[in-house]
Amino acid sequence: MRKEIEEQTDSLGWVLGTLVDPGAGALKPILDAVDFAQADRIVLLACGTAHYACHLASYRIEEFARIPVEIDLASEYRYRDRPLSGREIVIAVSQSGETADTFSALTALGSKAAARLAIVNVPTSSIAREADAILDIQAGPEIGVASTKAFTGQLMALLGIALKAGRDRGALDTASVARAVEELASVPRIVGATLRMAPEIAATAKTLAAASDIYFLGRGVNYPLALEAALKMKEISYIHAEAYAAGELKHGPIALIESGTPVVVFDGPDGLAEKTDSNVAEIAARGAAVVRIGPGEQCDLRIPEAAPLAAPFAYAVVAQLLAYFAAVEKGTDVDQPRNLAKSVTVE
Ligand code: AGP
Numbered sequence: 001m002r003k004e005i006e007e008q009t010d011s012l013g014w015v016l017g018t019l020v021d022p023g024a025g026a027l028k029p030i031l032d033a034v035d036f037a038q039a040d041r042i043v044l045l046a047c048g049t050a051h052y053a054c055h056l057a058s059y060r061i062e063e064f065a066r067i068p069v070e071i072d073l074a075s076e077y078r079y080r081d082r083p084l085s086g087r088e089i090v091i092a093v094s095q096s097g098e099t100a101d102t103f104s105a106l107t108a109l110g111s112k113a114a115a116r117l118a119i120v121n122v123p124t125s126s127i128a129r130e131a132d133a134i135l136d137i138q139a140g141p142e143i144g145v146a147s148t149k150a151f152t153g154q155l156m157a158l159l160g161i162a163l164k165a166g167r168d169r170g171a172l173d174t175a176s177v178a179r180a181v182e183e184l185a186s187v188p189r190i191v192g193a194t195l196r197m198a199p200e201i202a203a204t205a206k207t208l209a210a211a212s213d214i215y216f217l218g219r220g221v222n223y224p225l226a227l228e229a230a231l232k233m234k235e236i237s238y239i240h241a242e243a244y245a246a247g248e249l250k251h252g253p254i255a256l257i258e259s260g261t262p263v264v265v266f267d268g269p270d271g272l273a274e275k276t277d278s279n280v281a282e283i284a285a286r287g288a289a290v291v292r293i294g295p296g297e298q299c300d301l302r303i304p305e306a307a308p309l310a311a312p313f314a315y316a317v318v319a320q321l322l323a324y325f326a327a328v329e330k331g332t333d334v335d336q337p338r339n340l341a342k343s344v345t346v347e
Contacts, residue, residue: 016184027160061161066171091117095117097124098122119161205326207235209329214233241304247275267296303318
């Protein structure tokens with residue numbers, strides 16, 4: 001797992017190179033056979049970590065392409081009797097390409113959708129073969145059960161699709177695409193700088209490793225990041241970890257907060273920082289041991305300043321390393337955690 005976390009500067013460089021031409025500030029021809037202009041909805045189907053990549057990207061696809069995005073757990077979507085217009089573009093996202101829930105949700109759609117695409121790390125997989133067209137994230141083999149470089153690779157590929165859909169639908173002009181491409185091109189550098197924070201992240205993880213419960217909070221795109229951080233922590237350290245949209249605190253979860261309760265807060269993003277400040281004040285008043293992650297000086301783990309499209313990649317690396325070092329501290333099997341398989345091939 002540690003090696004795969006470190007490989008992200010390269011793996012993200014590779015997938016970036018298939019999606020955009022930073023020199024020209026333009027998108028490369030991806031998914032040419034697919035025209036998002038006619039679509040009335042995008043449906044993102046996945047499980048686990050891949051689902052959180054979809055959740056995060058959904059904000060950007062709606063923002064750039066002005067099209068409704070539905071994110072669904074493949075295991076639930078599979079059995080929903082959802083009315084389809086026939087103009088949906090369905091995108092299945094899977095590292096292994098063999099996850100039974102995602103595969104069966106995709107096959108169950110048959111020809112009811114306008115197009116069925118797949119974002120995979122294994123271009124020869126069942127899901128890839130079932131799809132009308134694929135995007136290969138080329139992250140290289142991911143051995144550790146806890147998905148890391150595939151998560152950031154999936155996110156990068158989905159952001160590429162957001163830009164393509166925005167351009168196809170005339171919602172993004174050339175200048176906006178160029179700005180976004182410039183932001184995405186900064187990701188390997190931002191990830192490299194975040195990886196150099198490993199010693200201080202390890203120190204924070206040491207304190208978290210002693211906890212029996214850890215809560216993660218985020219707003220906007222930082223909410224699915226908090227969900228992913230909690231999943232990583234659960235998967236490999238076996239510590240009970242939950243994530244909440246910070247705005248939901250007052251509607252119940254705040255009852256869990258008492259003196260010393262560890263709460264990891266993903267600060268910002270821009271425009272929501274003040275809201276996050278008041279959430280932090282609420283839990284601190286109840287004695288929570290707050291760890292703030294963000295670029296601001298009020299943060300305990302200060303990630304590099306990054307453009308809005310690039311920042312989630314830095315938060316993701318911090319989340320991965322927090323879980324990794326907490327698991328190392330607890331002495332669990334970081335690469336092959338108990339009760340889990342790398343690819344879940346049964347429903
Ligand atoms: C993530 O760390 C887990 N291994 C798991 O949640 C995984 O993301 C899920 O099973 C989906 O796998 P896939 O991407 O291979 O379809």
